[in-house]
Amino acid sequence: MSATVYALPSIVVFVTAAVLIVVGALGVLAVRNPVHAALSLILTLFGVAVAFIAQSADFLAAVQVIVYAGAIVVIFLFVIMFLGVGRSRHDHVEPLVGQRPLAALGVAVTVGGLIALLASSHWVTGATSASGSSLVKGTGNVRQLGTAVFTTYLYAFEATAALLVIAVIGAVVLARRERVTEEAE
Amino acid sequence: MIAGADPLFAHGVTGVVILIVLIKVVVGFAVWMGAVTMMIWFERKAISDMQSRIGPQRWGPFGLLQTLADGIKLFFKEDLVPAEADRFVFKLAPYLSLVPALVTFAIVPLGGTLHVAGHAVQLQVANPPMGILVMLAMSGVSVYGVMLAGWSSGSKYPMISSVRASAQMISYEAALGITVVTVILVSHSLTTHGIVLAQGQGVWHWNVIRLGVVPFIIFWVAITAELNRPPFDVVEAESELVGGFNTEYSSIRFALFYMAEFMNTITMSAIIVTLFFGGPAGWVPPVAHLRWVFPILWFLAKTGLFAFCYVWFRAALPRLRYDQVMDLGWKRLIPLSLGWMLIVAGFLVAPGWGFVMAATVLLASVVLAIALERGASRATGPEAVLEPVGRRPLPEERLRSLTDREEG
Numbered sequence: 001m002s003a004t005v006y007a008l009p010s011i012v013v014f015v016t017a018a019v020l021i022v023v024g025a026l027g028v029l030a031v032r033n034p035v036h037a038a039l040s041l042i043l044t045l046f047g048v049a050v051a052f053i054a055q056s057a058d059f060l061a062a063v064q065v066i067v068y069a070g071a072i073v074v075i076f077l078f079v080i081m082f083l084g085v086g087r088s089r090h091d092h093v094e095p096l097v098g099q100r101p102l103a104a105l106g107v108a109v110t111v112g113g114l115i116a117l118l119a120s121s122h123w124v125t126g127a128t129s130a131s132g133s134s135l136v137k138g139t140g141n142v143r144q145l146g147t148a149v150f151t152t153y154l155y156a157f158e159a160t161a162a163l164l165v166i167a168v169i170g171a172v173v174l175a176r177r178e179r180v181t182e183e184a185e
Numbered sequence: 186m187i188a189g190a191d192p193l194f195a196h197g198v199t200g201v202v203i204l205i206v207l208i209k210v211v212v213g214f215a216v217w218m219g220a221v222t223m224m225i226w227f228e229r230k231a232i233s234d235m236q237s238r239i240g241p242q243r244w245g246p247f248g249l250l251q252t253l254a255d256g257i258k259l260f261f262k263e264d265l266v267p268a269e270a271d272r273f274v275f276k277l278a279p280y281l282s283l284v285p286a287l288v289t290f291a292i293v294p295l296g297g298t299l300h301v302a303g304h305a306v307q308l309q310v311a312n313p314p315m316g317i318l319v320m321l322a323m324s325g326v327s328v329y330g331v332m333l334a335g336w337s338s339g340s341k342y343p344m345i346s347s348v349r350a351s352a353q354m355i356s357y358e359a360a361l362g363i364t365v366v367t368v369i370l371v372s373h374s375l376t377t378h379g380i381v382l383a384q385g386q387g388v389w390h391w392n393v394i395r396l397g398v399v400p401f402i403i404f405w406v407a408i409t410a411e412l413n414r415p416p417f418d419v420v421e422a423e424s425e426l427v428g429g430f431n432t433e434y435s436s437i438r439f440a441l442f443y444m445a446e447f448m449n450t451i452t453m454s455a456i457i458v459t460l461f462f463g464g465p466a467g468w469v470p471p472v473a474h475l476r477w478v479f480p481i482l483w484f485l486a487k488t489g490l491f492a493f494c495y496v497w498f499r500a501a502l503p504r505l506r507y508d509q510v511m512d513l514g515w516k517r518l519i520p521l522s523l524g525w526m527l528i529v530a531g532f533l534v535a536p537g538w539g540f541v542m543a544a545t546v547l548l549a550s551v552v553l554a555i556a557l558e559r560g561a562s563r564a565t566g567p568e569a570v571l572e573p574v575g576r577r578p579l580p581e582e583r584l585r586s587l588t589d590r591e592e593g
Contacts, residue, residue, distance in 0.1 A: 033271070035271070035274065035333075035336065036273075036274070039274070039277075039333075042329070058313065058314040058315040059315055059318070059375075061315065062315040062318035062319065062321070062322055063318070065322035065325065065326070066318065066321050066322045066325050066362070069322075069325060069326060070321075070322060070324075070325020070326060070328070070358070071325065071355060071358070074325075074328050074329070074332065074351055074355055075355075077329075077332060077333075077336075077351070078332075078348070078351055078352070081332075081336050081344070081347070081348065082348060142375060
């Protein structure tokens with residue numbers, strides 16, 4: 001499969017998803033109001049979900065919307081709204097001196113690495129890929145995903161789960177610091 | 186490409202297929218809008234009957250056109266946007282409430298399969314491969330409508346309401362998702378069509394019985410909380426919050442929120458029927474021409490029953506306190522749904538594993554009960570429990586800083 005011919009609908013879907021992703025990502029950076037920035041982030045996440053569906057990764061698309069758009073950005077918004085970050089004008093005071101050049105450097109290294117990876121490897125996704133070809137059309141790919149997660153990548157999966165539990169317990173411990181003196185007396 | 190599990194697209198997408206899809210969308214939308222106006226009328230009439238009032242009676246026979254009259258009135262009212270509002274988000278929020286309700290209804294199977302012009306047509310607007318996950322995704326998205334409406338109003342009480350709403354809806358989503366997993370486990374399918382087919386062989390195959398009644402009850406309670414319907418309507422507790430997240434809304438935008446609430450009620454009744462009561466399954470007469478009508482009637486009857494139950498809840502049950510809502514969600518429903526899912530999964534592997542799982546869950550629930558008991562008996566109150574890390578602003582200060590206009 002050296003030269004894949006793409007049909008018009010796939011091109012339309014891809015362009016729509018790409019525009020959503022890029023516009024949303026730029027919006028996150030450019031918009032002043034944090035709530036609007038979070039909304040732009042949702043736009044990006046939906047674009048990524050559309051791209052997933054175009055690659056026949058239906059389950060991933062659904063989980064993308066449920067977890068990221070449905071839970072994580074809601075928590076972002078919750079914090080932004082509850083702490084009222086939007087109306088303060090302290091953003092020209094830099095808390096970490098010299099973070100901007102360091103951030104620029106990090107971005108340059110990451111993007112350079114990604115481009116090098118993309119240039120050096122051959123990427124096949126979707127129905128034409130190694131795992132996709134065994135898909136029965138229209139059944140979704142939950143079975144393959146589940147098998148992969150619970151056999152090949154079991155340790156990574158369990159490590160992630162443990163990490164999340166640690167994060168939750170850490171947050172609870174930090175937030176609920178009980179008065180020790182009363183317990184001791 | 187995005188063929189999904191729909192046999193309609195099995196032989197390629199032709200003009201006829203596109204026409205069938207368009208007809209399905211239009212008919213689905215029209216039927217559903219009619220159902221929404223009927224639902225609003227039915228809720229008002231049923232509640233007024235329960236409360237010994239007359240209810241709507243002026244417009245049309247039995248007041249059936251009341252909703253239409255209300256709609257026309259709201260449409261011609263002045264559309265106000267508060268000066269403190271974030272205009273763009275304020276105008277966006279009603280649609281974020283409305284669209285998820287619409288999308289969720291698209292995956293509900295209304296009847297069996299129809300054969301039109303050589304094509305097998307499933308009587309549901311769409312049958313995507315991720316199926317029931319669309320419902321979970323859309324209930325996640327619908328949080329934004331309520332949340333952003335409250336925030337963008339630039340007013341204190343809608344803000345409190347939206348903070349409550351987002352916390353409540355996220356909390357109950359977990360129990361909801363785990364219960365849906367239980368259904369998917371026995372159905373071997375993510376699609377709503379597959380879930381309904383798996384329950385097609387009779388009443389004893391309906392998930393409400395096959396799974397034990399517990400998942401159904403968890404799902405019903407969680408979905409009621411997700412809808413912000415009574416008795417979980419702390420989001421719009423009139424006595425505390427003026428009107429809730431939509432206090433500052435007027436005219437057609439208020440009507441959109443109002444419609445979204447009733448749309449969601451119908452949609453979620455239909456989802457309950459689909460997941461636990463076999464959807465359109467039921468007795469069908471052995472007459473060839475009636476074979477496609479009866480499933481639809483069965484579906485409508487079951488959905489109507491649950492819609493009535495929602496109305497009944499509203500008239501009969503007092504509102505829960507906010508901490509009770511949170512306790513029920515986190516301390517009861519999530520552990521219960523998780524334990525029940527493990528037991529069901531165990532029995533699906535082998536009966537022996539099922540009993541092992543049941544014993545494990547029993548042990549875990551005893552540990553959990555002891556932990557909750559010890560947690561509850563600890564000293565509480567503002568003096569004893571919390572010593573904040575750093576000084577946190579009081580809720581009043583936080584709200585004031587959010588809502589007061591910045592001078593200069």
